[in-house]
Amino acid sequence: MLTVNGLSKGARITPDAVRHYARIGLLVPSRDPNNGYRLFDDEALKRARFIRRAKGLGFTLQDIRTLFSYADNGRSPCPEVRAIIQQRIAENRASVTELGELLERMEDALERWKSMPDGEPDGDEICHLIESVA
């Protein structure tokens, strides 16, 4: 049986994350009757590693909770895994596009500003650099 620190090392996540997962019910420890410490079994270790891997693939903790509930009810989570990752891929592509556009706007602005002087406060504009942008 592993304590918080032991599990965190075995699963390569931080102790805070272990406690967090336990708090939200993704990991369910038993307790050491002597001191109240959380005790995790091998099943919990597997789950913790699963969480790390799934998160590394873009699954949210909510997603992972769903997957666990499949597994706990004796159903294979695999079809759900395929469905979720397609969803997350689509969202991620949208984010990349959006972030890329923002980045472009930022770089364009910085470039344009190179030929513009700093303004002095005139009670009319706050910062003409920013105000020069659509």
Added chain:
Amino acid sequence: MLTVNGLSKGARITPDAVRHYARIGLLVPSRDPNNGYRLFDDEALKRARFIRRAKGLGFTLQDIRTLFSYADNGRSPCPEVRAIIQQRIAENRASVTELGELLERMEDALERWKSMPDGEPDGDEICHLIESVA
């Protein structure tokens, strides 16, 4: 003088955003003594538009707060604007890279999984698709 809704239309932001900015002190309304409604002057309208533009360039509300404090003290925020955007550009590039890598991992996984069957619960693995990933 403009109410919340009036300002939101004039600055093209949502009424909730207006209230939010007022709550955190980025916009400071006066009050209608008759009914307690927030009243915004032209200065607030300029600020609200400035916020929308600056946010569109990736400035955070904290950044904007800093810029306002420069302007309020009679100093030009322009040098700070240039410094902040360079910082944000760097962060944004890092995010894009990171997200891109995640996306690649996700797409790779989905592709590899195409040739793998769904697993059935065996008490050993939770989902072999995810567990097949480093």
Added chain:
DNA sequence: TCCTTGCCTGTGTGCGGCACCCAGGTTCTA
């Protein structure tokens, strides 16, 4: 024996930027 060190506990807060909800008061319009 005492002291330090390093675990552990629960609880609460903070991060960013709003969006939404509640319950109630006010103002405009038909």
Added chain:
DNA sequence: TAGAACCTGGGTGCCGCACACAGGCAAGGA
């Protein structure tokens, strides 16, 4: 005169932790 559309403050929720606080317990060394 009724209903729609506005306004108020205050609270919660999102996401995934990270960090802080105050205290308890265990093992080691001087």
